[in-house]
Amino acid sequence: FFCFLVADTIFSSFEAVVSTQSTGTTTLFIILLLTMSTSEIDHLANCITTHAWNGDRSKVAISPNSNEVMIYTKKGNTFELEQILQEHDQVITSIDWAPKTNRIVTASQDRNAFVWNYEKNEWKPTLVILRINRAATYVKWSPLENKFAVASGAKCVSVCYFEEDSNWWISKHIKKHKSTVLKVDWHPNNCLLVTGSSDFKCRVFSAHIKVVDKELPRTVFGDKLVFGEPLLEMNASGWVHGVKWSPSGNLIAFASHDSSLCIANVSNLPPTIQKVNLRGLPIRDLLFLSENSLVGVGEDCNPLLFQSEGGNWAFVSEIDKKSEQAAASGDSAAGNARKLFASKVTLGAESVTDTKLETQHQNCITSIRALTAGAVVSDFSTVGLDGNLIVWHTKALEAKFKELKIK
Amino acid sequence: MASGSAAPAGGGGKQRNYLNCIRATLTAAMCLENFGSQQVERHNKPEVEVKGNKELLLNPIIIARNKEKVLIEGSINSLRVSVSIKKSDEIEVVLAKRFMRFLTQRAENFVILRRKPIEGYDISFLVTNTHTEKMYKHKLVDFIIQFMEDIDKEISDIRLSVNARARVVAQEYLREYQ
Numbered sequence: 308f309f310c311f312l313v314a315d316t317i318f319s320s321f322e323a324v325v326s327t328q329s330t331g332t333t334t335l336f337i338i339l340l341l342t343m344s345t346s347e348i349d350h351l352a353n354c355i356t357t358h359a360w361n362g363d364r365s366k367v368a369i370s371p372n373s374n375e376v377m378i379y380t381k382k383g384n385t386f387e388l389e390q391i392l393q394e395h396d397q398v399i400t401s402i403d404w405a406p407k408t409n410r411i412v413t414a415s416q417d418r419n420a421f422v423w424n425y426e427k428n429e430w431k432p433t434l435v436i437l438r439i440n441r442a443a444t445y446v447k448w449s450p451l452e453n454k455f456a457v458a459s460g461a462k463c464v465s466v467c468y469f470e471e472d473s474n475w476w477i478s479k480h481i482k483k484h485k486s487t488v489l490k491v492d493w494h495p496n497n498c499l500l501v502t503g504s505s506d507f508k509c510r511v512f513s514a515h516i517k518v519v520d521k522e523l524p525r526t527v528f529g530d531k532l533v534f535g536e537p538l539l540e541m542n543a544s545g546w547v548h549g550v551k552w553s554p555s556g557n558l559i560a561f562a563s564h565d566s567s568l569c570i571a572n573v574s575n576l577p578p579t580i581q582k583v584n585l586r587g588l589p590i591r592d593l594l595f596l597s598e599n600s601l602v603g604v605g606e607d608c609n610p611l612l613f614q615s616e617g618g619n620w621a622f623v624s625e626i627d628k629k630s631e632q633a634a635a636s637g638d639s640a641a642g643n644a645r646k647l648f649a650s651k652v653t654l655g656a657e658s659v660t661d662t663k664l665e666t667q668h669q670n671c672i673t674s675i676r677a678l679t680a681g682a683v684v685s686d687f688s689t690v691g692l693d694g695n696l697i698v699w700h701t702k703a704l705e706a707k708f709k710e711l712k713i714k
Numbered sequence: 715m716a717s718g719s720a721a722p723a724g725g726g727g728k729q730r731n732y733l734n735c736i737r738a739t740l741t742a743a744m745c746l747e748n749f750g751s752q753q754v755e756r757h758n759k760p761e762v763e764v765k766g767n768k769e770l771l772l773n774p775i776i777i778a779r780n781k782e783k784v785l786i787e788g789s790i791n792s793l794r795v796s797v798s799i800k801k802s803d804e805i806e807v808v809l810a811k812r813f814m815r816f817l818t819q820r821a822e823n824f825v826i827l828r829r830k831p832i833e834g835y836d837i838s839f840l841v842t843n844t845h846t847e848k849m850y851k852h853k854l855v856d857f858i859i860q861f862m863e864d865i866d867k868e869i870s871d872i873r874l875s876v877n878a879r880a881r882v883v884a885q886e887y888l889r890e891y892q
Contacts, residue, residue, distance in 0.1 A: 354847050356748070372748075372847060397756060398748065416750040416758065442750025442758075460750050486769050487752055505790065506769055546770075546790060548747075564745070588745055606745045606851075662853060669850065671745075692847045 345703040355690040357674045362406030370399040394421050394432050401445045405452040412455050414443035420457050435476040437465045449493045453519050458488035468519045481512050481535040495556045496524040503547030509561040511539040551593040562590035570620045581620050594675045597683040599714040604672035604689050624710050627666045669693035732779045733859050740855045743788035746843040760792030760842050792842045796835035809872050
């Protein structure tokens with residue numbers, strides 16, 4: 308027989324009622340999920356460019372499209388502003404929070420990056436010698452959190468590691484890009500880096516630093532990995548906005564500005580690349596929910612779910628959907644008439660045009676993060692230029708919409 | 715280069731197709747992101763104006779319907795839309811020029827209006843990532859389309875009223891000689 312116990316201590320409370328038959332035969336367990344929401348929405352700022360959660364998901368650091376980092380703590384159902392980190396001069400383009408070592412790294416268009424350490428209830432910045440002379444666009448901690456990679460407009464990636472003697476972070480450059488590097492992602496083995504650039508290419512490099520990484524992992528690209536050596540170059544038909552390794556490291560997904568998503572299988576060389584054409588606008592960021600499920604977020608203001616059936620990737624569905632019941636009971640004739648007269652009086656408009664979008668995000672989604680670790684990600688969060696932070700629960704979404712099954 | 719397709723239906727249908735084509739192109743071209751300049755450190759410029767790096771610019775598209783046309787130039791952080799108004803006679807040439815000058819002198823109030831139109835066009839808009847961050851993209855596209863429809867209407871209205879006034883003035887003047 309099978310049983311399903313659900314517990315949610317952070318978000319809204321609900322009850323699980325499990326009933327069993329006392330006989331030994333297989334029986335059905337009845338589960339009642341009261342008020343299990345599919346998503347929670349919080350408006351934290353006017354416009355959010357990026358966000359990062361801490362290890363136990365009790366705090367989130369966001370950049371409200373300015374040179375400050377705001378750290379919010381989750382208190383019950385709402386977020387409370389805990390601290391504002393001010394060290395950068397220009398807009399902060401990227402934040403990453405290392406879950407185990409509890410360090411925050413921020414990168415900004417003022418060509419600086421800082422690593423923040425939590426000491427005595429305050430976040431203190433540490434100097435990072437990036438040696439770039441253009442804006443930093445993206446930053447990511449490596450899986451072991453002993454290095455981080457900064458993508459920049461100086462057409463290079465700075466891989467930084469800590470130098471004990473001088474108490475600062477120093478960098479090694481990966482050049483070989485012909486234009487701004489827009490995104491980077493680390494392979495689970497802590498040594499390979501995939502980059503997406505505005506020169507229409509997605510590349511894989513070795514980011515193995517002898518001082519920091521003790522041993523060289525065995526990869527499909529060979530045993531001798533020289534730092535900064537390009538191991539693979541894949542073409543895209545537009546600026547590559549999002550790159551991601553799958554949890555096993557066998558697949559690379561990259562999304563480009565021509566509204567397409569390519570998934571490359573790099574377990575064997577040469578890689579087999581599949582292209583999925585999107586129905587709407589380009590995707591900006593990606594998240595693998597499992598080895599076979601991928602969520603892309605972007606200009607459509609709607610997270611899109613892609614899944615693979617035996618290696619064939621295809622678009623499954625949008626995640627932000629109104630159930631049919633809600634859509635049907637939406638507009639009544641009286642409500643429409645009232646809206647029409649209201650818009651005539653206030654705006655001088657002749658017809659009712661809905662300004663608000665139907666999706667929960669009202670503007671482009673910029674960043675997506677996983678909330679739960681493990682083989683299958685069951686919760687993830689998105690932030691957008693509308694200033695909303697939305698947390699999505701896949702289990703509730705699966706229960707509500709039959710086609711959204713995460714494999 | 716893409717030309718607006720003309721449907722077999724009446725004049726309204728053709729206009730609708732033309733505007734729908736422009737709307738679809740604008741929605742796609744308005745996917746802008748904040749992008750620090752590659753040429754100058756710590757600067758953030760609209761790449762479509764600077765045209766510093768070819769890889770950051772999208773292919774310009776002209777959508778034309780007889781004499782009226784729209785040039786859409788996109789880039790990674792900015793979009794430039796230039797409109798050329800249909801002018802059927804010389805009066806409309808003068809009226810269009812004056813009307814556009816009136817609007818461009820008040821470009822601050824329009825936010826996305828460019829003070830000088832591009833060569834060969836009557837009026838230009840410049841939309842940057844700061845605009846798409848503050849305003850709804852679909853409303854910006856609506857505004858531009860509405861603007862194009864209104865301009866045509868206004869100019870033909872003004873021309874009609876100019877002709878009507880000219881007739882009235884001529885009548886009054888020649889009454890003296892009757």
